[in-house]
């Protein structure tokens with residue numbers, strides 16, 4: 001099975017390090033960021049990231065603002081919003097902006113792993129369709 005490259009973004013350091021530990025042994029290569037701004041520069045440096053787990057409530061750039069930028073600069077990356085009860089509506093707004101789904105904190109680790117896997121599969125399928133279409137177009141241009 002191909003390793004999933006995950007970026008975990010949350011302003012709560014304790015949460016980030018606990019989740020990083022738990023997810024690293026789940027066929028995932030986990031990067032972390034403690035703010036929206038940091039997440040965006042991490043994605044720019046590592047465009048192979050498949051899935052972003054993105055906290056909504058963060059000081060400075062919040063999750064929704066970060067999501068907009070991610071989808072603009074890296075349209076294929078799949079984003080799962082992390083939300084508390086207070087920000088469920090924002091999570092739904094996030095899905096309208098192209099987020100894959102949202103999870104309520106504290107989240108069950110099995111549910112999270114399953115959701116991340118689904119998001120990664122969606123991204124890989126989309127990449128494959130783009131590669132197939134590109135190949136078809138090249139053959140068409142060569143007149144084959």
Ligand SMILES: [Mg+2]
Nearest residue numbers: 011055057058
């Ligand atoms: Mg937060």
